[in-house]
Structures are given as C-alpha cells and as structure tokens.
Amino acid sequence: MNQPDTTLQIYHRHFKIPIETYFNTVTDYLDPWDERAYQHAVHQLLEETNDRGIVGMVRQEKDDNYIYLDAAVRYPSMDGQISR
Numbered sequence: 001m002n003q004p005d006t007t008l009q010i011y012h013r014h015f016k017i018p019i020e021t022y023f024n025t026v027t028d029y030l031d032p033w034d035e036r037a038y039q040h041a042v043h044q045l046l047e048e049t050n051d052r053g054i055v056g057m058v059r060q061e062k063d064d065n066y067i068y069l070d071a072a073v074r075y076p077s078m079d080g081q082i083s084r
Contacts, residue, residue: 008074010056015045015069022067033060042071 017025022032025044029037038058046053053073061068 007077008054009077010072010074011053013042013046013053013071013073015042015071017041017045017067017069019062019065019067038069038071041067042069042073046073 022041025041026032026037029040031037035058038060039055042055042058046055051073053075056072056074058069058071060070
C-alpha cells in the first residue's frame with residue numbers, strides 16, 4: 001500500500017512579545033535565553049491561535065521592552081495541500 005508523500009512548507013513567523021509576557025511564558029526554563037525557551041514561547045503563541053505549525057529553529061533579538069522572535073514554522077503538506 002502506497003502512502004502519499006508528505007512534504008513540509010516552511011514559513012518564517014515573526015513575533016514581538018513584551019519582555020514581561022515572555023518571562024511569564026518561559027518560567028519552567030532555567031535559562032530564558034535558550035533556544036528551547038524560544039521554541040516554547042512560539043509554540044504557546046501558535047496554540048493560542050489554533051495554528052498547528054511545527055516550530056523549528058528560532059532566532060531572537062531583544063531590547064528593553066520587547067523580545068523579537070523569528071521562527072521557522074513547518075506545515076505538513078500532502079499532495080500540495082497545506083494542513084493548518
């Protein structure tokens with residue numbers, strides 16, 4: 001039995017999060033500046049909007065008030081149809 005091929009569509013999603021909100025989101029992480037913490041924060045943001053994307057690599061920049069996350073978010077695609 002042949003299974004349909006699954007490919008991934010990758011999009012870069014950009015988030016601007018108030019620094020206090022970010023810290024409240026990553027309280028379970030010893031190092032809030034670790035990529036796993038960034039991935040968790042993005043995952044939480046995606047869940048809030050029922051976005052079923054799969055979080056990949058995340059880069060961050062920050063200033064005194066905000067953290068800016070640039071996340072590679074993958075979406076499974078079967079036969080050219082994106083599943084979101």
